[in-house]
Amino acid sequence: MxxxxxxxxxxxxxxxxxxxxxxxxxxxxxxxxxxxxxxxxxxxxxxxxxxxxxxxxxxxxxxxxxxxxxxxxxxxxxxxxxxxxxxxxxxxxxxxxxxxxxxxxxxxxxxxxxxxxxxxxxxxxxxxxxxxTPGTITEDRLLDPGSANLLLAIGRRKVSDAAFAYGLAAIDISTGRFALSEVPGADLAGAIARHDPREIVLSDAIHADPALARLWAETRAAVVPLAQAELEPASAERRLREQYGVATLDGFGTFTRAEIAAAGAALLYVARTQLAARAPLCVPTREEAGTTLAIDAATRANLELTRTLSGERVGSLLDAIDRTVSANGARLLAEHLAGPLTELAAIARRHDAVARLVEDRALRAALRDALARAPDLARALSRTGLGRAGPRDLAAIRDGLDVALALGARLADGTDLPDDLARLAKILARADRDLVETLRASLADELPLNRRDGGYVRVGYHPEIDEARLLGSDSRKVVAALQARYAEETGCRTLRIKHNGLLGYFIEVPQSVGEACLKGLMRDFVHRQTMIDAMRFTSVELGALEQKIFGAADRALALEASVFDDLSARIVAQAEAIGGIAEALAALDVAASHAELAVELDWCRPQVDASMSFVIAEGRHPVVEAALRKSGTAFIANDCDLSGEGRGRIRLITGPNMGGKSTYLRQNALIAVLAQVGAFVPAREARIGRVDRLFSRVGAADDLARGQSTFMVEMVETAAILNQATRHSLVILDEIGRGTATYDGLSIAWACLEHLHEANACRSLFATHFHELTALGQRLARLDNATLKVAEHRDGVVFLHEVVPGVAERSYGLQVARIAGLPSAVVARAGAILKGLEKAERERPSRPRIDDLPLFASLAPPPLPEPAIEADDRLGLLLDAIDPDALTPREAMEALYRLKRERAAG
Ligand SMILES: Nc1ncnc2c1ncn2[C@@H]1O[C@H](COP(=O)(O)OP(=O)(O)OP(=O)(O)O)[C@@H](O)[C@H]1O
Missing domain, CATH: 3.40.1170.10 (DNA repair protein MutS, domain I)
Structure with a gap:
């Protein structure tokens, strides 16, 4: 900063x-x-x-x-x-x-x-x-219409000697939204990523905690520490009571101490930045722990939920599914996508609403038509509460409420509305028709941007304003008449009455006429300025006229301002109801958006229940499919079953480079997210046992900014999964272990698989080029192997992108290298090396196999003996087989590494 x-x-x-x-x-x-x-x-x-x-x-x-x-x-x-x-x-x-x-x-x-x-x-x-400040702006021109602008305050309480729970207060001043929640320390980074705030406020003690330093260094938000002394619990509670003018907070529900600390910090900062007016904030809503799907920061980034890895909205899941027609709706959709639900009833209610709008094409079209005309009610309301509104904000509130009334009536016409739609219809019907009529009668058709410009009160609404305006415009005619009279009296046809900021109204004549005036031609002219070729005068009569003109204009402006204030006060008095209507319009837009998308792309209603199911029939990746559609290429749909009934709970995917492993892994994670968001999903059928936590890791790229190596990042993230994934979690691991030497990576991937299978016992998809791991399919009961099909074609290969049971024969890395444009001499040389290495491997006297190694401890007690194979021995055997004259040691090592990625299983 x-x-x-x-x-x-x-x-x-x-x-x-x-x-x-x-x-x-x-x-x-x-x-x-x-x-x-x-x-x-x-x-x-x-x-x-x-x-x-x-x-x-x-x-x-x-x-x-x-x-x-x-x-x-x-x-x-x-x-x-x-x-x-x-x-x-x-x-x-x-x-x-x-x-x-x-x-x-x-x-x-x-x-x-x-x-x-x-x-x-x-x-x-x-x-x-x-x-x-970035987190406290309210002006439309400074805000992104489709994104919330959040200020996130963080408080904490000790839950044990070594651990804290963190309270989060998320405030969007531009809409008045205020949400409180609490998360354990391990989930703080994920919660910050979910809110994606523009600004973070916290005590200097939290800011200085070395365990959290990385969070503040990595966030894109501005971080503002406040003195701990200002954030004591008693003052936090007092601030909350003062904000809402209540004697006790009991009516708002029960908040934890960490949440109150966060709320207090947020309110202190808001008061400090919004000095002229108290920000009109909704009563804080509290999110119960565990009611949203926990997604950590790395998973959000990997799955590109709301932004791509490079930070763009285009290319993200949000971008691919957004069919909202209002800014209000677009913001709510982003919020839903960032926090999918875990409560089955709430998920089902959202699905019911979408299903109804899928079936009822006419209702869907009517809703979307009306919503597209609804201005941004929430932001206009917030500006009105802050005293920062312009005439167009009042018109936005008029038009938003008007749309609400029309939609409320349209929905009320429908029979057997699902719960969510019926609830929204009731909220919309509460819009104050009288207020809409008053705003319609009082606001002119053409409105200026700022209230100080005046002219926004409709002619005929306020007789005194009309009178003052008339006086002003009449006076201008009188000025013209006075100019004509002075011109005649002086005999100067070029005499003009003009106006500037310094002199106000003045009479301007050529120098010669001015001299005559000074000599008595016009006795009541008072000399003000002599220019090079002109002279300027005022007169008593002109001065009086000026007073009248300005008086009239000022009076008209003052009267208009009082009309504006009255209208604003009426709106502010209903702020809570209007805020609720804005939320209802947004929720309708989101439901209609999901329905539109489902119809457009033939998505299905998923079933989400309390089981351990994960059965997807003909699933697709929404973003990859959309990209392929543009180039006229079909996406190959694939099934996935991780239910563990008959099939595995862990699916190990091997397959050629470019075969579609990553796409397949991610599409299944995205389908789970969409299902729990309350949307339909890109599949023919989907049955998903509620997921409590979602993890997705890719063998990472170097994170130089963090000063961590590829492998370190990969291991830190993998450790988080193995420590946190529960039985109800969904885990996606893509090429774990690729960031280190072959055998180190293989051993780690192997041990991770065993741990996921035995300790976490959660539904998992694991893609790898370590083909040796496929042998685990025979030893781990709930692990099955799948591969991406390819068809060999002369000396090339065609990727069929079809997931089938079984293991990959090869990785086809050389074919991909050729397609990628590696010089043909290099590809040919790599082919020769590969053959040599494969031959050496085949002829090795005692070829180690996965079956030679001991089982995971819990599968095969008693204790594990030392591994039977020393990795270096294998390395030595392979290197011995390579012609030393043909390869430098470094080339040999690289060839070996490539071999490991290329070698088919067995
Ligand atoms: N199901 C599919 N249908 C059609 N095209 C697909 C499908 N899956 C993947 N593709 C195409 O193949 C490309 C490569 O897919 P992906 O990155 O998932 O492969 P991969 O097996 O993970 O490759 P690597 O092992 O090299 O990382 C995608 O960008 C996409 O264009």
Whole structure:
């Protein structure tokens, strides 16, 4: 985060030693405000501009590419300055926030005339009304319509001598959402990844905990530590009570101490950033532990649920399934996808709603049609509550409520609505028709962006506003008449009455006529300015007219503002109901989106129950299928059965490179996620016993940023799975052990498989190029082998992408290398080496087989003897067989490694 120090300024201002003449009163005010906000760029309001000074100006001018100038001196040196026009401040703010800066917005909080009355040297009072930080923005132009903008506060409580439970408070100020939950320490990283916050607030003690340092270093959120002393439990509770104006929190349910600590930190930070108004937050909802599918950060990344590995939305599962038509709906869909459910009844209710919308094409079309017209009710409501709304926000609330009423009525027409749809219909029907009518009657058809521009109250709604406006426009006609009269009286046809910010209204005549006026041609003309070829005058009559014009315009604006305030107050009084309606519209959009997708791509309703089933018939990978569809290629559907009834609970997949192993693994994980999200799934049939935790690991790429090697990352992540997966978990392991020497990797993969089979006993898919592992199929009762079919074709190979029982004959790495464009000489040489290595392997006197090795301890007590084979012996035997003249030792090692990946089982 960028830091711009005010210390130097404050020191200089305080000591005065470096001052030549002391700072001007305005600069003294600036310095004081800046010193109170040292971590922010200070947007200091001066008329129509926000000005930045000193190092803030240098930082902002570099970041925004705006001109750096200077204004006056401080301590004998020029003061750097740059400024942005108030009207365009949002654009600049969004760029600064995007770059990780925090901005303090300092407004003039009194009329300049007021300041003048206090004395000639008085400066207009200014105050910081708001800190703009990544997690607390509310302006549409700064927000992504389809993504929540979360501030996540973290608190904790000790659950044992060595362990903490972490409370999470997720607040989206832009919609008022406020959710509390608690997770064990092991799940903290996954919970942060699920929320994907823009900003994290926590105590300095949590921030300084070395066990968590990696989390703060790795998150893309801005991390803000607060002093522990400010976050004591009593003050956290008090803040919650004050926010909702209640004497006790009992009415909200029972929260843990960690959740209250998190809520207190969140509210403190919100209060600190939203200085001008209390943020209108919904009553916090509490998520019970275990009601969502636990997905850790690495699994989320690997499965590319809401973002691809490179951070893009395009290419993610979310992108592939999103058929929502409103921003509200798009945000809820992302939220659902990040937290699939585990409660069977809740999952079934969502499926029921989707099923109904799949069947009822007319209802689905009507819903989607209406929802596409619904503006972003939640964000408009939040801005209204914060006093930041413009006329278009009021119109958005009008139109959103209007759509709610229409949809409520449309749904109420339907018979036998499933529970979820009936509940949503009831919420929608509660929209206040009277409020909609008032907003319709009061707001003009064309609306300005800002309320200060005026002109948004409909003609005919408020007689006094109409009168004042008329006076204003009539006065303009009177100005024109006065100009004609003065022109006639002076005999000057080019006489004009003009207006500027300095003189207000004035009469402009050519120099010669001006001279005559000065000599008495026009006695009531008062000279104001002499230009090169013109002279400017005012007159008493013109002055009076000006008063009338401005008076009328000001009065019209003030009256409009009071109409605006009344409407806002009515909306704020109903904030809870309107917030509920916004959520209901979003939920309808999500259900209709799932239904649209299911119809469009022929997806089926999955059955989710409490069993250990995992039976997918003709499953597909939604993202790969969509990509192939674009190029006109068909996706090959594949079955999967991990139920352990007759077939295995662990499926070991071997197969050629490029055969489709990874795709198959992931598609099954994604089907489980979609099923528990409440969506239909890309399969002909799916029966899934509820999954409590989902793990997915790929033999990882180097993580240089973390300073960890490929293999270290792979092992840390694998350790987490073996330690945390329960019987009800689903585990996807893709080429575990590939990041180290062949035999080390093989042994680790082998031991992991045994552990999954015996200790975790969970449903698992395990893809590998270690073909030796397939022999475990005969020894581990619940492990079965599957492979990806290929057809050999002359000297090439065709990948059929079909998963069939059995083991792979070969990996076809050389064929893939050829397709990839490896020089033909290298491919030919690799072929010769491979033949040599295979021959050596065949002729080896005592070829070790997996059956020669002892069983996993729990399968074959008593204790394990030492492994019968020393890996180095095997290595030596193989190397002996290679012609030493043909290969350097390094080449030999590489050839050996390739051989291990290439060699067919047995
Ligand atoms: N079921 C399928 N139907 C059609 N095409 C598929 C299918 N599965 C995979 N493919 C295609 O094959 C490509 C390779 O698939 P994938 O990465 O899953 O192979 P892999 O066996 O894991 O390869 P490697 O072992 O080299 O990592 C995919 O990008 C996709 O284009």
């Amino acid at each position: 960028a830091r711009s120090s005010a210390r130097n300024l404050a020191d200089a201002a305080g000591s005065g030693t470096a001052e030549v003449a002391g700072p001007t009163p305005m600069m003294a005010q600036y310095i004081e405000i800046k010193a109170a906000n040292p971590d922010c760029l200070l947007f200091y309001r001066m008329g129509d501009f926000y000005e930045l000074f000193f190092s803030d100006a240098e930082t902002a001018s570099r970041a925004l590419g705006i001109v750096l100038t200077k204004r006056g001196k401080h301590g004998g040196a020029d003061i750097p300055m740059c400024g942005v026009p108030v009207e365009r401040a949002d654009d600049y703010l969004s760029r600064l926030i995007g770059l990780g800066h925090r901005v303090a917005v300092c407004e003039q909080t009194e009329d300049p005339a007021e300041a003048k009355r206090r004395g000639p040297k008085s400066v207009v009072r200014r105050e910081v009304v708001r800190l703009v």
